Amino acid sequence: MSDNYGSYQTEIYGKGALMSLVPGVTTDPRLLEEQAKKSLGIRAFNYVAGGAGEKATMDSNRLAFRQWKLIPRMMRNTPEQDVSVELFGQKYDNPLIMAPVGVQGIFHEDKETGLAEVCEEVGVPYTLSTASTSSIEEVATANKDGKRWYQLYWPRDNDVTLSLLKRAKENGFSVLVVTLDTWSLAWRPADLDNAYVPFIKGVGNQVGFSDPVFRAKFEKESGSTIEEDIVGASRAWIGDIFAGNPHSWEDLAFLRKNWDGPLVLKGIQHVEDAKLAVEAGCDGIVVSNHGGRQVDGAIGSLDVLPEIVDAVGDKITVLFDSGIRTGSDVIKALCLGAKAVLVGRPVIYGLSIQGRDGARQVLKGLLADLWQNMGLSGIRRVADCNRDQMRKVQYGGDVKAMM
Numbered sequence: 001m002s003d004n005y006g007s008y009q010t011e012i013y014g015k016g017a018l019m020s021l022v023p024g025v026t027t028d029p030r031l032l033e034e035q036a037k038k039s040l041g042i043r044a045f046n047y048v049a050g051g052a053g054e055k056a057t058m059d060s061n062r063l064a065f066r067q068w069k070l071i072p073r074m075m076r077n078t079p080e081q082d083v084s085v086e087l088f089g090q091k092y093d094n095p096l097i098m099a100p101v102g103v104q105g106i107f108h109e110d111k112e113t114g115l116a117e118v119c120e121e122v123g124v125p126y127t128l129s130t131a132s133t134s135s136i137e138e139v140a141t142a143n144k145d146g147k148r149w150y151q152l153y154w155p156r157d158n159d160v161t162l163s164l165l166k167r168a169k170e171n172g173f174s175v176l177v178v179t180l181d182t183w184s185l186a187w188r189p190a191d192l193d194n195a196y197v198p199f200i201k202g203v204g205n206q207v208g209f210s211d212p213v214f215r216a217k218f219e220k221e222s223g224s225t226i227e228e229d230i231v232g233a234s235r236a237w238i239g240d241i242f243a244g245n246p247h248s249w250e251d252l253a254f255l256r257k258n259w260d261g262p263l264v265l266k267g268i269q270h271v272e273d274a275k276l277a278v279e280a281g282c283d284g285i286v287v288s289n290h291g292g293r294q295v296d297g298a299i300g301s302l303d304v305l306p307e308i309v310d311a312v313g314d315k316i317t318v319l320f321d322s323g324i325r326t327g328s329d330v331i332k333a334l335c336l337g338a339k340a341v342l343v344g345r346p347v348i349y350g351l352s353i354q355g356r357d358g359a360r361q362v363l364k365g366l367l368a369d370l371w372q373n374m375g376l377s378g379i380r381r382v383a384d385c386n387r388d389q390m391r392k393v394q395y396g397g398d399v400k401a402m403m
């Protein structure tokens with residue numbers, strides 16, 4: 001199904017906002033975070049909204065989007081607009097992918113399964129995090145015929161890794177996204193001040209706790225079942241997936257050998273690492289700084305995108321995330337050479353405010369905004385997104401970077 005989300009705006013105006021929009025879920029991306037804050041306890045809110053250190057990287061992400069500007073073109077036959085893309089030989093209706101976000105159960109009872117269902121409805125692939133409150137099997141069922149990707153926090157234990165890959169494959173997850181930038185959590189003051197680590201209490205460990213290989217090993221080693229010793233099992237699971245940087249570039253051969261679908265590395269910011277990804281036989285990378293949640297004081301992810309595209313864009317698929325908030329942001333990343341983008345926090349804010357309905361509205365709104373802004377910029381299709389229509393400028397003044 002290829003919905004034209006340009007018509008979402010017409011639908012809203014045509015029927016009247018009250019009939020089409022979910023009450024209480026804003027269409028203004030600048031207000032979403034504030035609305036989510038009202039729906040969440042302080043700990044869950046700080047966890048999603050927070051970042052590393054003084055949040056300097058989060059600021060850089062937004063400032064980079066503010067400094068790169070679109071230059072619109074006119075009379076370009078935009079009625080023939082099309083936002084579909086081809087990724088890894090498959091057609092996708094939209095250049096937007098739901099980023100892997102862990103522990104979605106702390107934001108709303110609809111959790112991963114509800115969001116995976118909504119993603120299928122709106123034509124956006126759902127990426128399931130290894131650190132989830134739903135199992136691989138549950139999410140596959142909820143996502144029905146939707147496209148789904150699996151994000152791996154790469155266990156130290158190869159047997160467990162193989163079991164996760166097998167379950168992902170058997171359950172229709174087509175792309176493996178291996179996250180490299182979070183082998184340990186960063187210094188995140190907002191979580192530290194609240195001593196907030198849900199995984200230690202077993203929340204967010206569902207993928208591990210439902211894994212037959214992990215279960216059997218834990219039971220053999222500890223003499224108890226996971227249910228009898230949730231804290232011990234949580235320690236074992238977290239110790240396995242956040243194992244303190246045990247993997248090297250050479251180890252990628254193991255994943256390459258044991259995953260026969262597209263293999264994507266997430267968290268690439270340096271040109272040399274992008275080249276290493278090509279050498280390791282990867283199919284793609286996500287240029288990402290984890291939404292500014294890991295290294296503090298880092299460059300805005302959008303600012304490294306052009307040089308990475310220049311280095312490897314003709315060899316592997318370059319995807320992008322970190323700081324996408326508007327349709328315009330999506331277009332900018334596409335114009336700088338990304339083939340598609342991932343979005344994290346805004347959708348989680350929607351989920352937090354109003355479960356499935358909130359997440360659906362945020363996703364549809366983002367797609368509608370993308371459609372409208374792309375047409376108005378005179379860009380007919382994603383392949384026509386071009387650096388010719390971009391310029392980096394630095395206006396003075398006091399424009400507060402949002403979110």
Ligand SMILES: Cc1cc2nc3c(=O)[nH]c(=O)nc-3n(C[C@H](O)[C@H](O)[C@H](O)COP(=O)(O)O)c2cc1C
Pocket residue numbers: 047048049099100101102129130131151179266288289290291292293321322323324342343344345346
């Ligand atoms: C609450 C939260 C949890 C996240 N959990 C994961 C995760 O489990 N795995 C992962 O690869 N990235 C995770 N990320 C990072 C996102 O995949 C993505 O890189 C980031 O959110 C993009 O930035 P944005 O939020 O500005 O769109 C998480 C992000 C947030 C906000």
Ligand SMILES: O=C(O)C(=O)c1ccccc1
Pocket residue numbers: 101102103131182185199204290293
């Ligand atoms: O919080 C995060 O950014 C993240 O990637 C994560 C880390 C541990 C568990 C769940 C998600």
